[in-house]
Amino acid sequence: QKEVEQNSGPLSVPEGAIASLNCTYSDRGSQSFFWYRQYSGKSPELIMSIYSNGDKEDGRFTAQLNKASQYVSLLIRDSQPSDSATYLCAVIVPGGGNKLTFGTGTQLKVEL
């Protein structure tokens, strides 16, 4: 079982819609969760971090964490063509000295 799993996509949504990206993780001891956006050929950019159960909102982005289900999600409201990118879920896995582990990423396409 992979430590962090994401659907690779592509996920296509129309402009103005809500995009929903999902991630599951295997280590129940994980405490820190992150979403990164990566444009083609560029390095990842942090867009959200979440440390406790529930929702965390920042502008058009909402991160949701459910530790009981080992599930973290990212909602993007009013999706724009500039949101088209790969979204990477990352988790700090406590086993082995708090290593930062990434999923394979979900490609999002926002269509006009």
Add this chain to the structure above:
Amino acid sequence: DGGITQSPKYLFRKEGQNVTLSCEQNLNHDAMYWYRQDPGQGLRLIYYSQIVNDFQKGDIAEGYSVSREKKESFPLTVTSAQKNPTAFYLCASSKVEGTTEAFFGQGTRLTVV
């Protein structure tokens, strides 16, 4: 400006050569990480370090080596034992307590010629 600097941006290696990728940060972060990314793939962890003079192997450490002699620096050497080194290499750093968000450098694109 605080940040993470990777150099060079592009690097070409002949087969059989060792090359060293530089990563420097002035964010006063304790943890530093090296990842490899192949086209269309996610980030795979090569090595990571939580403190000076200590580091751990990640998922794909074979053919790579690192050192952590200073808090600010975490160079990665790609040795000749790494049979398929062509990839995009990313360095990141973070705190180890409190808010532990990791921030990335601009990356080094390594090509074997």
